[in-house]
Amino acid sequence: MQALWTQPAPVSYQGELLSFSGIDAQPRPLSGPKVVVGGHSAPAYRRAVRSGHQWYGFFRSPEQCKADLAALARAGQQVERPHGLGRLEISVTPPGPLTRDMVAAYAELGVDRIVTMPALALAGMSSGSTDVVTRISDCLRADAELVNGTV
DSSP states (O other): OOHHSSSSSSSEOSSSSOEEEOOOSSSSSSSSOOOEEEEHHHHHHHHHHOOOOEOOOOOOOOHHHHHHHHHHHHHHHHEEEEEEEEEEEOEEESSSSSOOHHHHHHHHOOOEEEEEOGGGTTTTOOTTOOTHHHHHHHHHHHHHHHHHTTT
């Protein structure tokens, strides 16, 4: 995909599992694709280091994220990171509602972004509830206030 979106057309590619030639894809992204790699295994960490712009940890506590970052560092010693990818950014979705302590812990670890799940605030609500939108809005506002340090 990166070849299709970043090289002049027509594009050819010869890889271990895939080969093509004379291909073009339109429209092309303005800034090229950003590859986000998730997963909590040694192969996933190596994949993130080798080919990702960002690693995403889903439902990871600060303690788990700390272990993930150590594993990513080990992977960085095992595989080469292409210079053009820049620094591997880290995004995390916490396993529950955000707290001030969690935000501080993620910040101390160097997490670049926290992806919240307002659906956690909806636990126990019926799908027909008129309060769903209000509850999601309140949850997002509270999370933003925590992350921005305005609480």
